[in-house]
Amino acid sequence: MTDQTNIAGAPEAASVQPDAGLFGRPLFEDPGARALARVGVVDVGSNSVRLVVFDGAARSPAYFYNEKIMCALGAGLSDSGRLNPEGRVRALAALRRFQHLAQGMGLPALTVVATAAVRDASDGPDFCEDVRRETGLRIWVIDGEEEARLSAQGVLLGWPGSYGLVCDIGGSSMELAEISGGRVGRRMTSSLGPLKLREIKGGKKARDTHIRETMEHMKSVMGDQRDRLFLVGGSWRAIARIDMYRRGYPLHVLHEYRMTARSVSATAKFIRKADLEELRGACNISSARMSLVPLAAEVLSRLVQSFRPKDIAISSYGIREGMLYEQMPQRLRDRDPLIEACRFAEAKDARMPGFGKSLYAFIHPLFKNVPEQRRRLVKAACLLHDVSWRAHPDYRAETCFDNATRANLGGLKHSERVFLGLALLHRYSNKREGTRFDYLYDLIDEKSQLEAEILGKAMRFGAMMWMAQDAERGTLRWFPKKRRLQLLLTNDMVPLFGEVSEARLVSLASSLNAEVEVRKVRQRST
Known part of the structure; x- marks a missing residue:
């Protein structure tokens, strides 16, 4: 009543x-933000070449298009000093395809960056010139610290104002960057990418020594990092998939998936004992990626032991999202x-x-x-x-x-x-x-x-x-x-x-x- x-x-x-x-x-109606709609970026990495087109007007952008081609440009680089010839052919074909796709989508331009393999290879400049001549695309070859900064900015896209250590692993390098209060602080690069680790002479003992010594040096430069550890990169995501599988975790969303030091240790042991082909099929991981996972697990175990973070989060956002973040107005x-x-x-x-x-x-x-x-x-x-x-x-x-x-x-x-x-x-x-x-x-x-x-x-x-x-x-x-x-x-x-x-x-x-x-x-x- x-x-x-x-x-x-x-x-x-x-x-x-x-x-x-x-x-x-809402700022997605602002002209400065609308300019970010349909932003296309290409990441030419040591292991893969990926095109992402963002519907980027919103603060949390949608992935309008996302395609990756495994090229292994960095395979054999430590021995030859040059890009993998087969990978070079595959990468050039991928970039031709991506440029045609961008034109079909009406994108104004593609922003293309290359990381460790292209910057370290003696024929990296020749590869960039071949790409420019055949596709019209200009590749921006960035150094390790810039790669670390962009990856950290990608994390800030998803976690504004976060504190912690961002670790981005590629095929030929691994970068660290600290973030604090929405800004990127100290950063550095290393040769701890699994493609390079695979080429170290002397087997597991020599590799363990190299990983330990490199990590000790990185710890001395970066200092204590006891906040959250943000993991960026395909090899980390593959390990997270395996951790989910081992635990029987029900929600198969990698972004913001949390791990602990104990779970990292258990999963690294699980990988060492597993039949990799069976594990690859169970976790839906490509053969090319799976071949790098055991080496990446060795690096992650040492990383967690060295920095002892309070918790560990998987980030699906990295260098490509960092490139979008770079273009965002501060108010967005x-x-x-x-x-x-x-x-x-x-x-x-x-x-x-x-x-x-x-x-x-x-x-x-x-x-x-x-x-x-x-x-x-x-x-x-x-x-x-x-x-x-x-x-x-x-x-x-x-x-x-x-x-x-x-x-x-x-x-x-x-x-x-x-x-x-x-x-x-x-x-x-x-x-x-x-x-x-x-x-x-x-x-x-x-x-x-x-x-x-x-x-x-x-x-x-x-x-x-x-x-x-x-x-x-x-x-x-x-x-x-x-x-x-x-x-x-x-x-x-x-x-x-x-x-x-x-x-x-x-x-x-x-x-x-x-x-x-x-x-x-x-x-x-x-």
């Missing part, structure tokens, strides 16, 4: 916009990559772009005392609450969960992916049991599962309250000590509060273990 109450003194969702600055004008760098990506998705796919901001303001009373890290997930969920509306109704809830847990979103731990996925699942479904994703729910504890359910049901109810932008909205009030959920209805809202809306409000109250009170309120006179 509804009561008549004066709204004076009560917060109005139309005027209260908590943390509204974060919901200010400073934005939260998760929120900006969600704003971009809402503008592109939601039925009513901009409603996420109103929805957040409406349900905010339920979450005003949660920590900021959780509050940003509430904001993200509100922005994403409607982007999967085109999915079939019978599968919409699962589609939302699948998108949130596997989408290319920066700034999200795996546990946060599952929380966000569950919240969006409950945006369309009261129950989460019986889906094909049940095995992932245990990545967060029962309390977080309930909080995600409450968020989803709050959005499910709030989404019933679509109104004109200038309409005066009602208010949710939450009294946790009394376990009372109060809805204040304005005259504009009363027609929207029908049977379905009421059922959704009751379902939300049930998850809160609360009683419901609904009141009509007089609107302010204009």
